[in-house]
Amino acid sequence: MDGEQWTWEDRPTVTAPGVDVISAKTVSPLNLISADVDAAMIEPAYLPYYTVKSGTSMATPLVAGIVALVLEANPLLSPSEVKDLLQETATNMPGYEPWEVGAGYVNAYAAVDKAFTNQPYGQTVNLYRDFTSNVESDTTQEDFSVDYNPATFVSDNAYEFTVEEGLTSLVAQVNAEGILGQTGNPVNLVLIAPDGTEYSSGISVLFTLEYNRTVSVSNPLAGKWKAEIRGLRGDEANPVGIATPEVVNGSIKFSRVSGFSGLNDIEGHEAAAAIKMAVNERLVDGFKNGNYKPDEKLKRKDLAEYLVMGAEIRQALPASPTFKDVSEGDVAFVEAVTAKGAAFRDVRNIFDGVMLAKENDTFSPKASVSRAELAYSLVQALGLQEEALDFTGELTVQYGEERIVIEDVGSIPSDLKGYVQLALDLNILNAYFDVTQGQYDLEPTVHATFAPSQEVSRGDFAVAVTRYYNAFLSN
Known part of the structure; x- marks a missing residue:
C-alpha cells in the first residue's frame, strides 16, 4: 500500500456524448431496434456499416479515446492523474448537480493540451470552487x-x-x-x-x-x-x-x-428573486463580505467569470496570457471567454469569443458592460454568430401582436445590431416602451428603444442571465 487515502463520492467523473451517436455496426439482431433512426441519420450507402445508438455504451468509448490521446501526449500519467486531468479540463454544465454530471462535459482538446503543457486548468470548474453566496x-x-x-x-x-x-x-x-x-x-x-x-x-x-x-x-x-x-x-x-x-x-x-446566505443586501430589491435563482443555479455569486451589490455596475471581469460559470463556455489557456491588464486570478476566465470557439454550442469551434478585446488589445477587466455588449455575449454563447451577422433590415421588437421599430437604432454599433435583434427576439433582454398621444390623436403611439450604451448593473445581469438559463439551459 502507498498510503494514499480516497474519499468516496457518489457521482460520475465527467459527462460525454451518449445520445444518437453514430458508430460502426456489428452483425446483431439489436440493430433492428434502431433501424428507423439509422435511416434518418445515415446516408444509404453507409447503412450496412454504421448505426445510431444511445447510452453509456456510446459515451464510454469516446472517453476511452480521449484517454488514449492523453496518454499518447504524456505516457507517464497514472490512472489517477488521467482522471484528475479529465475533471480539471471539463466544461461546466449549468442546471446539473455533480451527482448528475460530475465535473462537467469532457473536453478532449483541453485534456490533451493539459497533458502536453500542464497548464493550470481547473480554476474555473464549479465542482472545485467555494462560492460566497x-x-x-x-x-x-x-x-x-x-x-x-x-x-x-x-x-x-x-x-x-x-x-x-x-x-x-x-x-x-x-x-x-x-x-x-x-x-x-x-x-x-x-x-x-x-x-x-x-x-x-x-x-x-x-x-x-x-x-x-x-x-x-x-x-x-x-x-x-x-x-x-x-x-x-x-x-x-x-x-x-x-x-x-x-x-x-x-x-x-x-x-x-x-x-439563502451571502446575499445580505438584496431584500426589497426589484431583482431580488432573480438574484436568488441565479445564485441557486451558479450563474452569479456574491462578494466575500456577504453582499451582492445589485446596483453596482457589472465589471467585465465579473461577466467573464459568470459566463464561464453558467453559460457553457469551454476552458482555454494559451501558452502565455493574451492580455497584460488582467490579474492572475482572472486570467483563466478571461482567456476562456475571449478564445475562438469559446461557446460550447459552437460545434465547429470556429466562432469568435463570447467577449471581445477592447482597444489596443486590452481587456479592461474593471470597465463596465453595456447592454449592447451583453446582447453580444449571451447570443454568441448560444452559437448564433452566423445568424446575428446575417441580419439585415430594421430592428424591431414584439409588442402585443405588433412589431415595433427600435427608435435608437442609430446608437447601436453596426456589428452588434444582429445580436441586439436576437437578444430581443429570444427574450433575453427587453426593450423600453413609451406611449405618447397628441391632443387630437385618436390612438396612442407606442415607441420602443433599446438603450445600447446603458451600463448593466449586477441586478440587471441576474435578471437577464436567469431568463437566458430558463429558456436555453435548464434541464
Missing part, C-alpha cells in the same frame, strides 16, 4: 398540453393553473415543433396573471432553430393563471395569423427559495 430552493413541475388551433378563440387555446402564495419564480415553457416536428411553429406563449397582467415569450425570428418558448416571472401573484398559445398575427386580411394547428406540449416550474 448560497441558496436553497425547491422546484416542482407541472406538465400540460394545449390543442392549438388558430381558427378558434384565443380562450380555447389556453391552460389554467394555480400559483401558490410565496413562490420565488414561475417558469413556463412550450415546444412548438411545427409540421412533422421539423419546421417550427411561429406561436407565442403568454402567461396571464390573476390581475390581467400579461407576460409574453415573444415570437422568435429563429423559430425554425429554437422551437421552445419560455416565460419567466419573478415573485408571481398567487391565484389562478392562464398559459395561452397565440399565433403570429398576419395582415388585416388574415388577422388570425400564420401559425399552424398543433398539440403544443409544455411544462410549468414552480420554485420557492427556502433559505
Whole structure:
C-alpha cells in the first residue's frame, strides 16, 4: 500500500456524448431496434456499416479515446492523474448537480493540451470552487398540453393553473415543433396573471432553430393563471395569423427559495428573486463580505467569470496570457471567454469569443458592460454568430401582436445590431416602451428603444442571465 487515502463520492467523473451517436455496426439482431433512426441519420450507402445508438455504451468509448490521446501526449500519467486531468479540463454544465454530471462535459482538446503543457486548468470548474453566496430552493413541475388551433378563440387555446402564495419564480415553457416536428411553429406563449397582467415569450425570428418558448416571472401573484398559445398575427386580411394547428406540449416550474446566505443586501430589491435563482443555479455569486451589490455596475471581469460559470463556455489557456491588464486570478476566465470557439454550442469551434478585446488589445477587466455588449455575449454563447451577422433590415421588437421599430437604432454599433435583434427576439433582454398621444390623436403611439450604451448593473445581469438559463439551459 502507498498510503494514499480516497474519499468516496457518489457521482460520475465527467459527462460525454451518449445520445444518437453514430458508430460502426456489428452483425446483431439489436440493430433492428434502431433501424428507423439509422435511416434518418445515415446516408444509404453507409447503412450496412454504421448505426445510431444511445447510452453509456456510446459515451464510454469516446472517453476511452480521449484517454488514449492523453496518454499518447504524456505516457507517464497514472490512472489517477488521467482522471484528475479529465475533471480539471471539463466544461461546466449549468442546471446539473455533480451527482448528475460530475465535473462537467469532457473536453478532449483541453485534456490533451493539459497533458502536453500542464497548464493550470481547473480554476474555473464549479465542482472545485467555494462560492460566497448560497441558496436553497425547491422546484416542482407541472406538465400540460394545449390543442392549438388558430381558427378558434384565443380562450380555447389556453391552460389554467394555480400559483401558490410565496413562490420565488414561475417558469413556463412550450415546444412548438411545427409540421412533422421539423419546421417550427411561429406561436407565442403568454402567461396571464390573476390581475390581467400579461407576460409574453415573444415570437422568435429563429423559430425554425429554437422551437421552445419560455416565460419567466419573478415573485408571481398567487391565484389562478392562464398559459395561452397565440399565433403570429398576419395582415388585416388574415388577422388570425400564420401559425399552424398543433398539440403544443409544455411544462410549468414552480420554485420557492427556502433559505439563502451571502446575499445580505438584496431584500426589497426589484431583482431580488432573480438574484436568488441565479445564485441557486451558479450563474452569479456574491462578494466575500456577504453582499451582492445589485446596483453596482457589472465589471467585465465579473461577466467573464459568470459566463464561464453558467453559460457553457469551454476552458482555454494559451501558452502565455493574451492580455497584460488582467490579474492572475482572472486570467483563466478571461482567456476562456475571449478564445475562438469559446461557446460550447459552437460545434465547429470556429466562432469568435463570447467577449471581445477592447482597444489596443486590452481587456479592461474593471470597465463596465453595456447592454449592447451583453446582447453580444449571451447570443454568441448560444452559437448564433452566423445568424446575428446575417441580419439585415430594421430592428424591431414584439409588442402585443405588433412589431415595433427600435427608435435608437442609430446608437447601436453596426456589428452588434444582429445580436441586439436576437437578444430581443429570444427574450433575453427587453426593450423600453413609451406611449405618447397628441391632443387630437385618436390612438396612442407606442415607441420602443433599446438603450445600447446603458451600463448593466449586477441586478440587471441576474435578471437577464436567469431568463437566458430558463429558456436555453435548464434541464
